[in-house]
Amino acid sequence: MKIDRGLLGTLAAAALTxxxxxxxxxxxxxxxxxxISVPLPEVTCSTGRLGNQAAADSAAGVLALINAQAxxxxxxxxxxxxxxxxxxxxxxxxxxxxxxxxxxAAIGTADYVDADSMLRRAAELCPELAExxxxxxxxxxxxxxxxxxxxxxxxxxxxxxLAGYETALRLDPxxxxxxxxxxxxxxxxxxxxxxxxxxxxxxxxxxEMPADSSAEVMADRMGARANAINxxxxxxxxxxxxxxxxxxxxxxxxLQRELPNSPDVAYHYALALNTQQRWRELLPAAQRAVELAPxxxxxxxxLYNGYAGQSQQAAAAGQNAQASELGRQAAAVRQRHDSLxxxxxxxxxxxxxxxxxxxxxxxxxxxxxxxxxEFTLHGANGPVGTGSTTITxxxxxxxxxxxxxxIPTTGQVQGVSYRVTSGG
Numbered sequence: 001m002k003i004d005r006g007l008l009g010t011l012a013a014a015a016l017t018x019x020x021x022x023x024x025x026x027x028x029x030x031x032x033x034x035x036i037s038v039p040l041p042e043v044t045c046s047t048g049r050l051g052n053q054a055a056a057d058s059a060a061g062v063l064a065l066i067n068a069q070a071x072x073x074x075x076x077x078x079x080x081x082x083x084x085x086x087x088x089x090x091x092x093x094x095x096x097x098x099x100x101x102x103x104x105a106a107i108g109t110a111d112y113v114d115a116d117s118m119l120r121r122a123a124e125l126c127p128e129l130a131e132x133x134x135x136x137x138x139x140x141x142x143x144x145x146x147x148x149x150x151x152x153x154x155x156x157x158x159x160x161x162l163a164g165y166e167t168a169l170r171l172d173p174x175x176x177x178x179x180x181x182x183x184x185x186x187x188x189x190x191x192x193x194x195x196x197x198x199x200x201x202x203x204x205x206x207x208e209m210p211a212d213s214s215a216e217v218m219a220d221r222m223g224a225r226a227n228a229i230n231x232x233x234x235x236x237x238x239x240x241x242x243x244x245x246x247x248x249x250x251x252x253x254x255l256q257r258e259l260p261n262s263p264d265v266a267y268h269y270a271l272a273l274n275t276q277q278r279w280r281e282l283l284p285a286a287q288r289a290v291e292l293a294p295x296x297x298x299x300x301x302x303l304y305n306g307y308a309g310q311s312q313q314a315a316a317a318g319q320n321a322q323a324s325e326l327g328r329q330a331a332a333v334r335q336r337h338d339s340l341x342x343x344x345x346x347x348x349x350x351x352x353x354x355x356x357x358x359x360x361x362x363x364x365x366x367x368x369x370x371x372x373x374e375f376t377l378h379g380a381n382g383p384v385g386t387g388s389t390t391i392t393x394x395x396x397x398x399x400x401x402x403x404x405x406x407i408p409t410t411g412q413v414q415g416v417s418y419r420v421t422s423g424g
Contacts, residue, residue: 038064040097043132048125049095059084059101066108078108085118096126103137112145112167119171142172150181158185174209176202180228187231192238196251199235202228222412229258233265240272248272261378261415263292263299263347270302279309292417295344295373295424297363300337304330341367341424342393349377351413356385358416359404364394371423375405377413384411388421 038060040052062081069077082105088098103119106112119138123130149164162185168178183198206225212218232255239248252269259265270285283306289299307330314323343363350357358375370392377385387407394401 041100041129041132043126043128045096045126045128047127049092050097050126050129051092051095052097053088053092053095055084055091056088056095056097056101059088059098059105063101063104063108075109078105081105082109082111082114094125096122096129099125100129100134103134103141107137107141107144110144110148112141112148112164112171115141116167116171139172139174142168142175142178145171146175146178149178153181153185161185174205176205176224176228179205180224180231183228183231187235187238190238190242192235192242192244193247195238196232196235196247199228199231226412226414229255233259233262233268236265236268240268240275243275245272245276249276259415261292261417263289263296263415263417266292267296267299267302270299270306274302274305277309279306279313282306283310292415293344293347294418294420295340295342295371297337297340297343297345300333300340304333304337307333340365341369341371341420342391344373344391344418347416347418349413349416351409354409355406356409356413357404357406358387359402362391362393362401362403364397364399364401366397368393368395369423372421373418374421375407375416375418377407377409378415378417379411380414381411384413385409390423 038057040050043050059081062077062084066074066077066081082102085098085102085105088095089102092098099118099122103115103122106115106118116138119134119141123134145164145168149161149168152158152164153161162182165178165182168175169182179198179202183195183202186192186194186198203225206221206228209221212221232251236248236251236255239245239251249269249272252265252272255262255265256269266285266289270282270289273282273285282302286299286303286306289296290303293299307326311323311326311330314320314326342365345361345363347358347360350359356377358377370390372388372390374386374388376383385407387405389403389405391403
């Protein structure tokens with residue numbers, strides 16, 4: 001754990017002075033040990049008080065020497081420091097220094113709720129402490145609270161895990177991993193609105209963070225953001241499963257801007273419009289779904305419905321010529337999906353390192369001629385990889401067979417599309 005900069009800055013000198021004093025002293029009683037006096041933080045409070053007194057000085061001394069203690073003794077020393085800081089607070093409740101020390105000790109005892117309370121009060125009494133060290137301490141405590149909450153979640157103590165994630169966020173509102181896991185639990189409980197709120201905030205927090213000089217840190221952030229956006233696609237499907245069309249359409253509209261090359265988003269957006277019989281809007285949505293996944297039977301059915309639905313509306317309005325043309329286009333789409341050489345479904349991507357594995361399922365249509373597909377992986381600013389594979393359709397109609405290919409990638413993958421290059 002990181003100790004206050006003032007404490008760290010004086011630790012070596014204080015310990016050396018104490019050791020020399022101890023070596024030259026014969027009185028004082030066995031085990032009494034030297035007393036360490038630690039300077040106050042080098043800040044001037046615009047409000048409130050930041051002053052030393054005996055109990056606070058004692059707590060600061062314990063914290064200053066704690067890293068020199070054996071690991072087995074440190075927990076007890078943190079508890080001792082917390083008790084002494086508590087006495088300092090009781091003696092001077094308007095003195096920020098006691099709360100500052102109590103917060104550090106509470107981090108050491110892994111009482112992150114207490115750490116939040118103490119450090120928050122320290123910054124309220126002396127706002128300058130926030131920039132000096134409290135913000136750093138809160139961020140570190142938030143990370144520790146997140147780690148413990150995740151362990152609790154893995155051991156199926158969901159209630160305690162949720163409380164831990166909330167504590168992590170109180171300590172550090174930018175702790176986006178805690179936000180993500182709160183969304184994950186909400187999703188599992190069918191609390192879709194809450195999950196969406198949490199996952200949207202993950203992306204928002206990351207977007208507002210200043211750039212970091214570490215490429216690894218930036219890559220981790222972008223990976224976390226991508227996970228949150230992908231999680232939102234599952235939330236949209238959860239809305240659809242419960243026939244909550246309005247929030248589904250709103251979320252899928254948002255996701256189309258984030259993931260314009262996601263066949264899953266395109267298909268489910270078209271599906272939601274189809275369910276609402278919004279034929280005019282369905283047509284371009286279904287066309288996009290087919291463009292990304294031309295051998296998807298479901299996408300072609302939605303495209304057919306877009307034309308057929310508009311044809312019926314035109315006929316009802318007495319627009320016979322338009323109805324006839326739309327009906328002709330619907331028939332052409334039906335012929336197309338009835339003559340598919342193979343159906344390609346459940347396309348997924350899994351990126352690791354500098355390569356991405358594309359997996360999918362080939363569904364037989366009664367035709368057996370091999371079909372070659374060229375897959376394109378899309379990033380935020382264009383393609384980041386391409387690769388081809390040849391699929392021999394299952395001989396029996398409706399029989400299924402998995403396929404996969406690995407494609408080298410040059411950036412974050414945000415979508416996948418394919419085209420038929422031969423055999424279609």
